Amino acid sequence: MSGDKRVHTSVPDTETAIDRNLPEFPAAKPIDEDNYFRLHKPPPYLSQISRDVAEFINYHHLQKRKIVLVTSGGTTVPLENNTVRFIDNFSAGTRGATSAEYFLENGYAVVFLHREFSLLPYSRHYSHTTNCFLDYMTESKDGKVEVNAEFQKEMIVVLRKYRYAQSNNLLLLVPFTTVHQYLFTLKLIAQELSVIGSDALFYLAAAVSDFFLPSSRVPEHKIQSQESGGKLVVDLEPVPKFLSRLVDSWAPISMIVSFKLETDSSILIKKARGALERYNHQLVIGNLLQSRKYEVVFVTQESERWVRLSQEQVDAGIDIESLIIPEVIKLHQSSIEEKKKMGL
Ligand SMILES: CC(C)(COP(=O)(O)O)[C@@H](O)C(=O)NCCC(=O)N[C@@H](CSSC[C@H](N)C(=O)O)C(=O)O
Numbered sequence: 001m002s003g004d005k006r007v008h009t010s011v012p013d014t015e016t017a018i019d020r021n022l023p024e025f026p027a028a029k030p031i032d033e034d035n036y037f038r039l040h041k042p043p044p045y046l047s048q049i050s051r052d053v054a055e056f057i058n059y060h061h062l063q064k065r066k067i068v069l070v071t072s073g074g075t076t077v078p079l080e081n082n083t084v085r086f087i088d089n090f091s092a093g094t095r096g097a098t099s100a101e102y103f104l105e106n107g108y109a110v111v112f113l114h115r116e117f118s119l120l121p122y123s124r125h126y127s128h129t130t131n132c133f134l135d136y137m138t139e140s141k142d143g144k145v146e147v148n149a150e151f152q153k154e155m156i157v158v159l160r161k162y163r164y165a166q167s168n169n170l171l172l173l174v175p176f177t178t179v180h181q182y183l184f185t186l187k188l189i190a191q192e193l194s195v196i197g198s199d200a201l202f203y204l205a206a207a208v209s210d211f212f213l214p215s216s217r218v219p220e221h222k223i224q225s226q227e228s229g230g231k232l233v234v235d236l237e238p239v240p241k242f243l244s245r246l247v248d249s250w251a252p253i254s255m256i257v258s259f260k261l262e263t264d265s266s267i268l269i270k271k272a273r274g275a276l277e278r279y280n281h282q283l284v285i286g287n288l289l290q291s292r293k294y295e296v297v298f299v300t301q302e303s304e305r306w307v308r309l310s311q312e313q314v315d316a317g318i319d320i321e322s323l324i325i326p327e328v329i330k331l332h333q334s335s336i337e338e339k340k341k342m343g344l
Pocket residue numbers: 073090091092093094095096204205206207208209210240241242243244258259260261262287289292
């Protein structure tokens with residue numbers, strides 16, 4: 001057994017995922033959130049996450065620090081319990097990881113609910129893919145590993161921010177892999193955060209599955225391609241519309257920001273406004289897959305406003321999150337003041 005005490009989510013929990021006693025979900029009708037949580041067993045590691053999150057919230061609440069839950073990365077829908085195949089939602093984790101850095105720089109403590117192995121704040125600058133960290137290193141005359149002189153200035157800034165977040169316990173990393181793990185963990189964190197009321201902010205940048213395979217239908221082993229005539233027919237159920245639960249019961253006092261991802265620009269604002277009207281939260285940030293790195297649209301009850309990087313800012317490598325986060329924080333501050341006036 002490794003000494004690693006961290007929670008890991010990418011290995012399927014082979015004990016609970018194929019409980020054949022679970023009743024078949026009612027077909028073709030929206031899954032009721034309570035039904036979903038009542039009929040699915042929670043991830044076995046949830047109590048450890050609950051302890052870590054409660055401790056983190058207490059620590060920062062005592063210092064009157066605002067806390068933001070940033071969700072990041074895509075959820076999976078496993079097609080077998082011993083998972084070989086799964087449906088994934090697109091997200092590299094850049095939005096979430098970058099946004100978390102700007103929240104930290106603006107004095108927030110961050111609970112980072114992220115897809116395990118997706119990009120993380122700070123290390124995202126030198127990940128194994130984008131900018132391979134080995135390209136920043138060189139061997140000194142006496143055979144020691146050093147950072148190339150040309151990168152010292154840039155890397156020391158990231159390293160100092162990373163160490164500051166670590167030494168001040170400002171960033172709590174909480175992983176998920178499957179949509180099941182995401183929903184149970186989101187509900188848990190939201191209920192823990194509800195104790196700090198309007199000082200809690202939810203920034204939901206994760207790409208969450210709309211459909212899932214109920215546990216009662218998950219085959220235990222790898223699906224054999226020669227069975228069922230070589231075809232793979234998948235019959236998925238809609239995922240509970242958890243955003244309505246989050247808004248109306250899990251964290252009713254907190255400000256909630258969700259993202260709407262589309263690829264067709266002609267429907268983006270309509271779909272974002274539809275989500276706002278459906279869930280009645282405070283802000284939907286709409287973005288197109290193709291242009292998400294340099295433009296987003298803020299949709300509130302009152303307005304819709306594009307936030308865009310200029311060509312010069314794009315050329316200078318400015319993150320659009322450097323424009324998004326200050327705007328979100330302004331809206332959060334107004335929400336806090338409004339709730340305080342209402343005695344909440
Ligand atoms: C995923 C990206 C595009 C970031 O990309 P990377 O930087 O590569 O990570 C993010 O900005 C985003 O739009 N995230 C939200 C994507 C998403 O799934 N949004 C849902 C709403 S949240 S999931 C809510 C659930 N389906 C429900 O309706 O309750 C949607 O568009 O429908």
